[in-house]
Amino acid sequence: MADGIRQSSASLRDARQEWLLLGVNGLFVSANALSSTFVNVYLWKIKNDLTMIGWFAVVHQIVMALTFWLAGKWVKEGDKLGAIRIGIAVAAAFYGLVLLLGPSAVRFIPLLGTVQGISSGLFWLAYNIIYFEATNRDSRDRFNGRAGLLGSGSSMLAPWLSGIVIARLGGTYGYRLIFSISVGVFIAGVLLSFLLKRRPRLGSYEWSLGLKRLRDRSNPWRTVTLAMVAQGLREGIFGFMITLLVYISTGSELRLGNYTLYTSAVGLVSFWLIGRMYKPAYRKWGLFSGALMLSLAILPLFWNDGYATLLVFGIATSLFMPLYTIPVVSFVFDLIGQDKESAERRVESVITRELALNAGRLIGTIAFIAVVSYRPSPLAVNCLLLVFGSSPLLVWWLLRGKLGQPAAPAPYRRTRSENPERRRSRLPSPG
Template identity: 60%
Template sequence: MQRDKLRYGEMAARGGKAALTREGRDGYFADRDQDRKGAGATRPGSRFDSQTRLLLLVNALFGAANALSGTFVNVYLWKAKSDFALIGWFAFAHQVTMALTFWAAGKWVKEHNKMNSLRLGVAISAVFYTIVLVLQQQAVHYVWLLGAVQGLSSGFFWLAFNVVYFEVTSPENRDRFNGWAGLLGSGIGMIAPWISGWLITGMPGTNGYRLIFAISLGVFVVGVVFSFFLKKRKVPGTYEWAHGYRTLAQRRGPWKTVFGALVAQGIREGVFGFLIGLMVYIATSNEMKIGNFSLITSAVALFSFYAVGKWLKPAYRKGGMIVGVLAMILVIVPFFWQVSYATLLVFGIGTALFIPLYTVPMTSSVFDIIGQDRESAEHRVEYVVLRELGLNFGRMLGTLAFIAVVSWSTAPHVINWLLLGIGSSPLLVWLLMRNKLVPVQFGKSR
């Protein structure tokens, strides 16, 4: 198969032909091949080595801490002041700070120790929950500060994580890694929010909130400890601040289209990421219902991510992705009948069932493009920054649209049309990416 012929290797000097020899590998290519040899892989790239498994564990710990408290931070703020726009500004502060952190921290990640960036991201998350614990009910007056701290955490963590993810995976196992990451995330999403909801509803006042924020802080500390076992790989060259701009200015190449798709992807993420859990609380006035919602939808996602990670091959990405996109749009329609716990469950289950068909091909394809040749791979930090800037620009656009609409009206039919419009952005993602979803041999354009 075509994907089995892919190799990371040297490009002939600007000649466009790939030299697929072992002698041509150097830098991180050699490091990764050595890791796999040590792990005893019989097919390079087909199995997970110890570094890949460790990265999955660190990701799972970071996800667990956020799953325990992430959704409930918005509910905590909503209970103090029931204001959609306030929640939107909290998310917007997070997104702006995260984008700036990605761009500024790129130099540190490329030229120094990216693992310290990952650890700092986890540590700042612990600081965020410490601030929430200290401020308690006064936190609602500091949403810009809280959003900025959370944005710093996300920026430092995900920049380093995505660079390491690129280094320890390949086109042969990237879909599988994303499937496993989704599988673990779904398992955590089943248990952690349910525990949080149970603790919050079972304890008087805001004691439950303080407890889950404290537990999240402890899990972040454990994540930092495990991160010290991840191997540091040297990234060649110096950080080029304007590399992303020059890439987008090129007339030829895939990145103009890819960047547009990333912006479109971020539009949905920016709003649905904070709004759905809050809608469950508004519909039920019960934190335990949020836990049950997460338990049910994450159980479905666990199955679907496992299936996609196991059976979705690169050749099937295009067809699988459009099926996922159309289903994700269709499940919004029941809200026009009634926004209730039942219709939210229909939405949640439908999304959990089909979203892996959308996210796994998109994520894998973008990183395949980053690794299409040696020169591109050596600028992997700059390309990861460009990817994240695209996503965050989209998130900011979506959130600003949300704030503008809810500042004008919070009538149910207005919110429903807003959700349908924002929730249809994955269709634009597919239209832009449909011809870039299958890896190609080095030296050939997409």
């Protein structure tokens, strides 16, 4: 009976940590949702140059990848919570810098991309490690559904409110107010992170583990890494291009805000429903269905690139995206936690995943810059969107033989003989 009470108490603490982590993630995502949708629009209004926007994304992606790799030693051997707090604080500094520079911001694209890259690298590295430790195989799909629900809710309301404020205030004052509010929300995220429990150090950091895995033909990470590169191909372009297309098509921040409201509302409902129903056994064909529909949703853009067509594309993407993202994320983290040895290398595994994603994003963004520099026609851009937007099908093809299968026959669980300091930390069992 005493063991049952202790297990129940530990489960409640773990559930509380999950909700706190969701809260920190929600504030970070909300602050970015308030402003990130309009940062590229703000830069575009100062200087109508798609190539400049592309290079801003390139610098961001390169610095984020370097931050992941270099900060891995600190996160594994030092303080994960310190990394997540500094990541949020640097995000606040980014928007503060945009406020300070004003219209001169277009002259400091490398600096802005560097600051944003450091923020993203630190936050998402630490967040993914804590997320892995706070969840297990049984709870991961549910947690990802909740995170997606929270992200969709933030993406639904925040840009919509930002669009209203910017449209009504006019000029640059609306942008400055929204960027200032984002700084405040980031500060709230830092404060909430102090409620997360401190995590133990994880041993020594192996700098070249990802490269060793790629050289081993029998290692499953070889295929998974290629799949993550394929996933990043779409993210590199779609992460900034669609909102710009909506603004260029309408010339209105208000209509851009409405666009995010409608599409994110669909995403919110979709993440809620799919997150409740998804099980590991559904991953293979669920991912295929999502990947196929994400690709087909791009086709209408060849006939018309007006607001209505972009809205249809956005709604279809939001509707089917959870079918694609939930199984991919859950599968990779199940692989990280398949056994004790793998779980102990979770920092290196998360970094391998993120470096692969950023490699794909970089390839996609460089391709975008090449297209708009040498053949900036609507047809060329749409062909680029179709080719790279269909990369989820490549992700499915690479992972199809692994999805729906358990990562290991006997997932790692702690025993009483483990280090007592680790027992006192109450670190949740890796999935």
